[in-house]
Amino acid sequence: MSENRAPIYLDNNATTRTDPSVVQTMLPFFTEQFGNASSAHAFGNEAAIAVRQARRSLSGLLGSAYDHEIVFTSGGTEANNAAILSALATQEGRDEVVTTSVEHSAVLALTEQLAARGVKTRIIAVDACGRLDIEAFRCALGPRTAIASVMWANNETGTIFPVKCLAGWTREAGALFHTDAVQAIGKVRLNLKDSTIDMLSLSAHKLHGPKGVGALYLRKGTKFQPLICGGSQERGRRAGTENIPGIVGLGKAAELAAERLEPERIRIGALRDRLEQGILRNGECVVLGDIRNRLANTTNIAFDHLEGEAIAHRLNRAGIAVSLGSACRSGSMQPSHVLRAMQVPAWRMHGAVRFSLSRETSLAEVDEAVCAVSDIVTRMRASSRATVREQTS
Numbered sequence: 001m002s003e004n005r006a007p008i009y010l011d012n013n014a015t016t017r018t019d020p021s022v023v024q025t026m027l028p029f030f031t032e033q034f035g036n037a038s039s040a041h042a043f044g045n046e047a048a049i050a051v052r053q054a055r056r057s058l059s060g061l062l063g064s065a066y067d068h069e070i071v072f073t074s075g076g077t078e079a080n081n082a083a084i085l086s087a088l089a090t091q092e093g094r095d096e097v098v099t100t101s102v103e104h105s106a107v108l109a110l111t112e113q114l115a116a117r118g119v120k121t122r123i124i125a126v127d128a129c130g131r132l133d134i135e136a137f138r139c140a141l142g143p144r145t146a147i148a149s150v151m152w153a154n155n156e157t158g159t160i161f162p163v164k165c166l167a168g169w170t171r172e173a174g175a176l177f178h179t180d181a182v183q184a185i186g187k188v189r190l191n192l193k194d195s196t197i198d199m200l201s202l203s204a205h206k207l208h209g210p211k212g213v214g215a216l217y218l219r220k221g222t223k224f225q226p227l228i229c230g231g232s233q234e235r236g237r238r239a240g241t242e243n244i245p246g247i248v249g250l251g252k253a254a255e256l257a258a259e260r261l262e263p264e265r266i267r268i269g270a271l272r273d274r275l276e277q278g279i280l281r282n283g284e285c286v287v288l289g290d291i292r293n294r295l296a297n298t299t300n301i302a303f304d305h306l307e308g309e310a311i312a313h314r315l316n317r318a319g320i321a322v323s324l325g326s327a328c329r330s331g332s333m334q335p336s337h338v339l340r341a342m343q344v345p346a347w348r349m350h351g352a353v354r355f356s357l358s359r360e361t362s363l364a365e366v367d368e369a370v371c372a373v374s375d376i377v378t379r380m381r382a383s384s385r386a387t388v389r390e391q392t393s
């Protein structure tokens with residue numbers, strides 16, 4: 001870590017710092033207002049009111065028509081699992097799942113497990129820019145489709161999918177449409193009222209809320225079978241005593257995100273572009289993903305013929321936190337399934353580094369990161385050229 005400045009965090013797609021005002025809002029719910037929302041006394045009542053308020057804030061951010069379309073969960077992973085398994089259980093005569101090759105493992109690991117149990121899963125490919133093969137998606141929908149699940153935005157490249165159109169076609173095919181909006185929430189304006197999206201997953205820790213809490217949006221009237229059975233919390237849709245501080249934190253994070261979404265999207269987009277252009281000036285690197293249609297905070301840059309892992313490690317030592325792509329995969333030595341699906345050549349894929357900004361990222365941090373990356377990459381290239389010279393002399 002560099003001795004004379006604070007660390008720089010550019011890994012906000014892995015998680016974000018919980019906003020201090022979110023923490024402040026949560027704190028009383030551990031101590032003074034510790035009631036169980038199901039209890040019929042003043043303590044319980046306070047908790048139930050807080051959950052109602054959080055539900056309202058979150059449905060405001062989503063542009064949802066009814067507060068009770070929100071079911072609180074333990075996070076994005078649970079919401080994704082609940083959506084897909086529920087559709088398979090409730091859509092009579094329909095037993096197939098349509099999804100994409102670039103989903104988060106919270107969808108892909110589940111569909112792999114379902115496929116092993118004999119459920120037909122149709123995995124739609126993407127092109128070299130990470131864009132969905134729309135024709136293949138439409139062709140995959142049929143009378144046996146129970147659910148189509150497509151992420152709103154990709155966590156590794158930031159590429160945004162045309163989920164509203166996809167939801168329309170899925171509705172025409174008589175199936176349910178689910179979107180993993182874990183990365184899109186708080187970064188892209190959502191208005192679920194004007195869409196035919198039936199289910200949507202989100203997670204608080206990606207929008208400056210706490211970890212371990214999220215939600216499933218469930219359109220009014222959608223048949224649902226709970227993933228977790230027990231008590232009748234969340235109108236019988238998700239059993240277990242509610243994580244009140246977490247839910248309150250998610251509500252506050254949603255409020256802050258809604259207030260700041262547009263100006264921050266513009267500010268962060270400008271910083272991301274500055275970072276990207278600064279790095280690209282060194283040459284021998286490219287941006288991966290759909291540069292015309294991606295999250296404003298994300299850039300995935302591949303440094304040709306270098307090891308992304310070595311770059312990330314050196315940046316980390318310089319006090320700059322970045323990621324190789326998907327945090328779940330780091331350390332597994334498995335190249336990213338997203339970049340493989342995009343058929344990025346190996347000499348490029350291994351050099352990919354993901355930089356993801358947030359509303360806490362400053363101009364000074366971006367400029368510092370550009371200098372650090374340029375310095376590291378220049379040294380690495382010089383040393384690899386020296387090695388080649390030695391080997392050929």
Ligand SMILES: Cc1ncc(COP(=O)(O)O)c(C=O)c1O
Pocket residue numbers: 013014074075076077078104106151153154155180182183202203204212213214
């Ligand atoms: C696109 C996407 N979906 C799902 C998840 C999982 O969410 P959670 O960490 O809340 O389980 C993540 C987090 O990495 C993600 O990026």
Ligand code: FES
Pocket residue numbers: 013014155325326327328329
């Ligand atoms: S942790 Fe996000 S990438 Fe999995």
